[in-house]
Amino acid sequence: MTRTTQTGHHHPRLMRHAGSFNPVRIHSMHYQSGRHIRLELEPGRTLYDALVEPLRAIGVTSASTTILGGYFDHLEYCVAPPDPSGNAVIAYSRPIEAGSAFMVFGNATLGKDMQSQPLVHCHATLRTEAGEAKGGHILPQASVIGAVPLTVLVTALEGFELRQAFDEETNIPLLKPYKES
Amino acid sequence: MTSQTSTTKAFGQVVTTETGRMGRVAYARIAPNEDLVQGIEKICLAEGFQNAFVRGGLGSLVDACLGTLDGGYQEIKGPAVEVVSMAGEVRSIEGDTPNASLAGIVADTDGNVYGGPFLAGWNPVCMTFEVTLEEWLPDSPEAT
Numbered sequence: 001m002t003r004t005t006q007t008g009h010h011h012p013r014l015m016r017h018a019g020s021f022n023p024v025r026i027h028s029m030h031y032q033s034g035r036h037i038r039l040e041l042e043p044g045r046t047l048y049d050a051l052v053e054p055l056r057a058i059g060v061t062s063a064s065t066t067i068l069g070g071y072f073d074h075l076e077y078c079v080a081p082p083d084p085s086g087n088a089v090i091a092y093s094r095p096i097e098a099g100s101a102f103m104v105f106g107n108a109t110l111g112k113d114m115q116s117q118p119l120v121h122c123h124a125t126l127r128t129e130a131g132e133a134k135g136g137h138i139l140p141q142a143s144v145i146g147a148v149p150l151t152v153l154v155t156a157l158e159g160f161e162l163r164q165a166f167d168e169e170t171n172i173p174l175l176k177p178y179k180e181s
Numbered sequence: 182m183t184s185q186t187s188t189t190k191a192f193g194q195v196v197t198t199e200t201g202r203m204g205r206v207a208y209a210r211i212a213p214n215e216d217l218v219q220g221i222e223k224i225c226l227a228e229g230f231q232n233a234f235v236r237g238g239l240g241s242l243v244d245a246c247l248g249t250l251d252g253g254y255q256e257i258k259g260p261a262v263e264v265v266s267m268a269g270e271v272r273s274i275e276g277d278t279p280n281a282s283l284a285g286i287v288a289d290t291d292g293n294v295y296g297g298p299f300l301a302g303w304n305p306v307c308m309t310f311e312v313t314l315e316e317w318l319p320d321s322p323e324a325t
Contacts, residue, residue, distance in 0.1 A: 010256070012216075012243065012246065012303050012305050013243060014214040015260060017213055024212070026209055026210070026212065026223055027209060027212075028210075028224050028227050029208060029209075030208075031205065032205055033204070033205065033206065034236075034315055064208065064236055064311075079288065079290050079291065079292050080241055080260070080261040080290065080307075081261075081290040082260060088308070089260055089308065090241070090259075090260055104266070106266070107237045107267070109311050121239065122239070123263055123264060123265045124265055124266070125266045125288075125294055133294050134288065134292040134293065135288030135293075136263055155313060157313075169213065170213060170309065172308065174210065174308070174309045175309075176210045177208050177209070177210065
């Protein structure tokens, strides 16, 4: 639902989360320079494998990536409506099939999950097989690169790493930067 | 204010090119209820970045407020509204404080998409927001 307003005062609403408030509101880390990589996502592989494996082969396990446009043989995504259970403010929906889709633009973060396995968190805009413009949280293990490689600009993060950890405030696991273990 | 960081010095003196190089890279996670635009400005304050390009950004907003051509705004109701594309930069010009200009595409809870500039102070983060900034270091006047 949207609302278009010409002018006037607006007071954005906040959300009360399930867990305890963390007084640190911004978790940031920096390194003196970035390492840039041009990556081509290999046709026929899942988005997850096509991102993770070539980067792991050159020692990159934490990165911020920009996915330029390209075709997927199959793409699935989900959206984030309110969580009816109340465990968290939102919960991801069931997978939505976009079919043979075109990814217009996407950003993906590469880090490690709570089992220290590679984690890809990807949001993107897409055109579905039905021709609709949609967007959401891409399911990287269920989305398969099409016949033409997709180009990705990778900024490898060095000097620190991204790890998923349970976040007490939101009551879900989230990626945050940590000193390298 | 140097000539390299001026956007408009005076009528007829618009600076259209600025040479420089990329510097440090910062990654940050912005917590819930913090404003997206001001959150990115605060990252620059925390990391000591004067100027930066937004190199990656994904996360969710409670509701999104995007500017419209007539000076108004469009509100996309959540929660959560997912940011699915974003680009922008941060500049420190007036008073040495960072000022972020961000635009992007958001998706509502049905996956429908909307685009425009994110209005500062009106885009509170819902669950988390991940952003990568690359510092932009303009050449000094002596170097050009």
